[in-house]
Amino acid sequence: MTTSLAGAGTEFTNFVRGSGLEIVLLIVGAMLFSRFATFVRDRVTRRIDSGFQSSDSLVRTEAAKHRHALAQVITWVLLTLVYFLVTLEVLQRLGFPIGGLVAPAAVIGAALGFGAQRIVQDLLAGFFLITERQYGFGDVVRIAVTGQSEPAEGTVEDVTLRITTLRNPDGEVVTVPNGQIVKVTNLSKDWARAAIDIPVPATADITKVNEILHEVGARAFQDRRLKSLLLDEPTVMGVEDLTVDQMNIRMVARTLPGKQFDVGRELRVRVAAALRREGLSETA
Numbered sequence: 001m002t003t004s005l006a007g008a009g010t011e012f013t014n015f016v017r018g019s020g021l022e023i024v025l026l027i028v029g030a031m032l033f034s035r036f037a038t039f040v041r042d043r044v045t046r047r048i049d050s051g052f053q054s055s056d057s058l059v060r061t062e063a064a065k066h067r068h069a070l071a072q073v074i075t076w077v078l079l080t081l082v083y084f085l086v087t088l089e090v091l092q093r094l095g096f097p098i099g100g101l102v103a104p105a106a107v108i109g110a111a112l113g114f115g116a117q118r119i120v121q122d123l124l125a126g127f128f129l130i131t132e133r134q135y136g137f138g139d140v141v142r143i144a145v146t147g148q149s150e151p152a153e154g155t156v157e158d159v160t161l162r163i164t165t166l167r168n169p170d171g172e173v174v175t176v177p178n179g180q181i182v183k184v185t186n187l188s189k190d191w192a193r194a195a196i197d198i199p200v201p202a203t204a205d206i207t208k209v210n211e212i213l214h215e216v217g218a219r220a221f222q223d224r225r226l227k228s229l230l231l232d233e234p235t236v237m238g239v240e241d242l243t244v245d246q247m248n249i250r251m252v253a254r255t256l257p258g259k260q261f262d263v264g265r266e267l268r269v270r271v272a273a274a275l276r277r278e279g280l281s282e283t284a
Contacts, residue, residue, distance in 0.1 A: 019093040026093075030086040034079055041075040045137075065136025069159040072137070073130050076160045119162070121179030126161035129178055135159075135186050140258050141166070143176055144183040151185075152176050188258035191231055196264055197240055197248040198271055200280055204247075210236050212278055213251055216270050220253075226266060229259045234267060 048068050135141050135156055142153045143164070152174045154166035164181070166174040200209055217234035220226045234253035241248040251271070255263045 023090050023093050026086050026089050030082055033082055037075050037078055041071050044071045065138055066130075066133050068137035069130060069135075069156075072158060073126075073160055118177070118179055122162045122177045123179075125178035125181060126159070126163075129164070129181075129184075130159065130161070134184050135189070138258075139189065140187040142185040142187060143181055144185075145176055146180040146182055151183075187260070190257060192255050192257050192260040193252055194234075194255055194260040194264035194267065195250060195252045196268055196271070197250050198275075199246050199248050200275070202243070202245050202247050204280060206239065206247075206249075208278070209249060209275075209280070210238075212274050213249065213271065216267070216274050217251065217253070220267060220270060226263065229255050229263050231255060 045068055048064050048071075129135070137156055137159065139156045140154070141156060142151045143166070144151045152166055152168075154168035154172075154174055156164065157167050157173070158165035162178060164176045164178060166176065168174055198209075198213065213236045217236070221230055221233040231254040234251055237250040237252055239247050240250040251267065253260075253263055253267065
């Protein structure tokens with residue numbers, strides 16, 4: 001009995017000094033690599049953000065958005081791969097025959113394949129979202145999701161191969177699996193358009209109203225604060241809708257990406273004030 005206990009103790013000591021130490025080193029190494037990869041990712045993204053904040057640009061470039069999203073995706077893929085390889089090495093040192101697990105793994109993989117189709121779909125969809133540059137970090141997007149009547153809308157805060165994370169105007173964080181994305185409307189790619197419909201009485205002089213709106217657009221484009229957001233002078237498109245007692249005249253302005261909401265609000269205020277001065281009671 002004493003001999004068997006001594007032998008067991010010797011085997012345990014040898015295991016701790018051999019495979020046990022290697023397992024600890026593998027786990028510690030994986031944790032250190034995870035911290036290092038996260039540090040590098042954060043450093044890269046901070047440099048991208050600081051380059052944007054220190055520049056005169058009001059919005060991020062498409063290349064900066066893509067690099068930001070790509071840094072997050074590459075880190076996620078690297079960490080997933082490292083954790084998988086470390087798990088295999090730990091199992092091997094614990095005495096599990098990796099070669100003997102091939103046949104059971106194939107059966108389990110086939111069984112899980114039916115249940116993991118959505119995960120695979122998410123990963124493939126995420127891959128094409130990133131490579132096709134449909135959107136990136138900081139973009140304002142509207143996403144139609146399978147099974148949801150209302151689209152998810154907000155600013156992109158994180159993109160991985162599996163999910164996209166948005167923050168909506170209410171400050172809520174919305175997580176969307178990439179495989180369930182049906183349609184993406186990017187509201188901040190290259191340029192955007194602010195469109196406002198201005199209701200005026202049907203008896204109003206259209207020519208006079210158009211002159212007022214053209215003057216509002218010209219003054220807005222001359223304003224130093226608004227001119228930095230506008231790509232060209234706002235234009236009047238004409239009558240968009242007509243009823244018995246009211247007509248809607250549309251005014252549009254091309255803006256920097258993501259700035260269409262700010263420009264639209266400012267134009268509405270200016271149009272309402274101009275129409276009120278001219279004695280037209282309808283407001284934009």
